Amino acid sequence: MKTTSINSRRRTPAGAGPPLRDGTLTDQLRRRLVGQPAAIDAIVPYVQMFMAGLSPTGRPAGVFLLLGPSGTGKTRTVEALAAVLHGSEKNVLKIDCGEYQMDHEVAKLIGAPPGYLGHRETQPLLTQFRLSSVASERTPLTVVLFDEVEKAAPSLNRLLLGVLDKGALRLGDNTSVTFENSLIFMTSNLGASAMMKELGAGFGFAKGDLSDTGRADRSRKLAAIAGNAVRRSFAPEFINRLDATVTYEPLTREALDQILDLQLAELDAHLSSRLGSDRFTFEVCPEARTYLLARGISENFGARELKRTIHKQVLQPLAGFLLAGRIRSASHVRIALNESGDSLSFTQRLYDPAA
Numbered sequence: 318m319k320t321t322s323i324n325s326r327r328r329t330p331a332g333a334g335p336p337l338r339d340g341t342l343t344d345q346l347r348r349r350l351v352g353q354p355a356a357i358d359a360i361v362p363y364v365q366m367f368m369a370g371l372s373p374t375g376r377p378a379g380v381f382l383l384l385g386p387s388g389t390g391k392t393r394t395v396e397a398l399a400a401v402l403h404g405s406e407k408n409v410l411k412i413d414c415g416e417y418q419m420d421h422e423v424a425k426l427i428g429a430p431p432g433y434l435g436h437r438e439t440q441p442l443l444t445q446f447r448l449s450s451v452a453s454e455r456t457p458l459t460v461v462l463f464d465e466v467e468k469a470a471p472s473l474n475r476l477l478l479g480v481l482d483k484g485a486l487r488l489g490d491n492t493s494v495t496f497e498n499s500l501i502f503m504t505s506n507l508g509a510s511a512m513m514k515e516l517g518a519g520f521g522f523a524k525g526d527l528s529d530t531g532r533a534d535r536s537r538k539l540a541a542i543a544g545n546a547v548r549r550s551f552a553p554e555f556i557n558r559l560d561a562t563v564t565y566e567p568l569t570r571e572a573l574d575q576i577l578d579l580q581l582a583e584l585d586a587h588l589s590s591r592l593g594s595d596r597f598t599f600e601v602c603p604e605a606r607t608y609l610l611a612r613g614i615s616e617n618f619g620a621r622e623l624k625r626t627i628h629k630q631v632l633q634p635l636a637g638f639l640l641a642g643r644i645r646s647a648s649h650v651r652i653a654l655n656e657s658g659d660s661l662s663f664t665q666r667l668y669d670p671a672a
C-alpha cells in the first residue's frame with residue numbers, strides 16, 4: 318500500500334482565506350504579538366479546526382480566558398487575530414463588561430422584551446447583524462471580546478454562560494444570535510496585582526536574562542496565581558466551559574525592543590499611506606530608542622503608553638515640521654537624543670537624486 322506523509326502538505330480548506338495562504342497563521346500572529354507564544358499556541362488550533370470545518374456544533378468555535386498584567390498584549394492578541402483573519406484589527410465585536418456592572422444595564426445588550434417599558438428604545442447591541450458585520454468575505458469566523466469580564470453584572474455572567482454553553486443568545490424580542498462561528502475571548506486582570514508582587518520590582522526589565530528554567534518556573538508560578546484568582550471569582554460551570562486559559566508573561570527587555578520596532582514600522586506604514594509619493598523616511602538612533610522606551614513602558618502598564626509616547630514625541634513634531642515646510646518630500650529624517658538628554662532632535666537629509 319502506498320502511504321503519503323500529510324505532515325507538510327498544505328490544505329486549502331473551505332472558507333479559508335488569506336490567513337493560511339501567506340505564511341502560517343502562527344507566523345502572522347507572531348509578527349503582531351510579541352513574546353506571548355503560549356497565547357498563539359492556544360488559539361491557532363481552534364482557528365484551524367474551524368477552517369477545516371471540524372469545529373463542534375452547538376457551541377462557540379473557541380472560548381478563551383486571557384489573564385495577566387496590564388499592557389502585556391491581551392487585547393492586542395484579539396486585535397491581531399482579527400487583522401490576520403479579516404484584514405483589519407477593527408473587526409472585533411467588543412463588549413466592555415465594565416459598562417455592564419449593574420443588572421439593568423444588561424438590557425442594553427439584549428434589548429427589553431416586548432411589552433416592557435422602553436422596549437422600543439432599547440435596540441439590542443448584541444445582534445446577529447452586528448456579529449456578521451465583523452466577519453469578512455475572507456472567512457465567516459468572527460472574533461468576539463468580552464473585556465474585563467470580572468466586572469460583569471451577575472446577569473451578564475448568566476448570559477455569557479448561556480453563550481458558552483449553547484453557542485446562542487436569546488434576545489429580548491425572542492430572536493436569537495448564534496455564536497457557532499465565533500471565537501470568544503474574555504480578558505481579565507484577576508490575579509494581576511498578586512502576579513506583580515510575585516515578579517517584584519523591575520517587571521519587564523532585568524528579568525529578561527533569566528535562564529529557561531527560571532522562566533519556566535516563573536510562568537508556572539504566574540499561572541498558579543491566575544488559576545487561584547479565577548477559581549475564587551468564577552463559578553465552576555463557567556471555568557468548565559473554557560477551551561483555554563492563557564496567563565500572559567511580563568514583557569522582557571527584548572520583547573519591548575521588538576514592540577518598539579513594530580510600532581515604528583506601523584508609523585512608517587502610516588506615513589506611506591497618508592503622504593503617498595510625498596512621504597519621507599526616518600530612522601531612530603539607539604539613544605532615542607532608549608528614551609522612547611523609558612517613557613513608553615512602565616511596571617504597572619507594560620507597553621500601554623508606548624504608542625502614545627511615539628505619537629507625542631515623534632509623530633506630532635514630524636507633523637509640525639511638515640506644516641512649517643521644514644521636511645521636504647523624499648527626504649530622510651534622523652531622530653536622535655538631544656545633548657541635554659531630555660528631548661529628541663530631528664535632522665533632515667535630502668536624498669541626492671544623482672546618487
Ligand SMILES: Nc1ncnc2c1ncn2[C@@H]1O[C@H](COP(=O)(O)OP(=O)(O)OP(=O)(O)O)[C@@H](O)[C@H]1O
Nearest residue numbers: 349350351386387388389390391392393576620621
Ligand atoms: N505582546 C505584545 N506585542 C505587541 N504589542 C504589544 C504587546 N503587549 C502590549 N503591546 C502594545 O501595548 C498596547 C497595550 O496592550 P494591550 O491593550 O494588549 O494590553 P492588555 O494586556 O490588554 O492590558 P489591560 O489588562 O490593561 O487591558 C497595545 O496596543 C500594543 O501596542
Ligand SMILES: [Mg+2]
Nearest residue numbers: 391392393504
Ligand atoms: Mg486589555
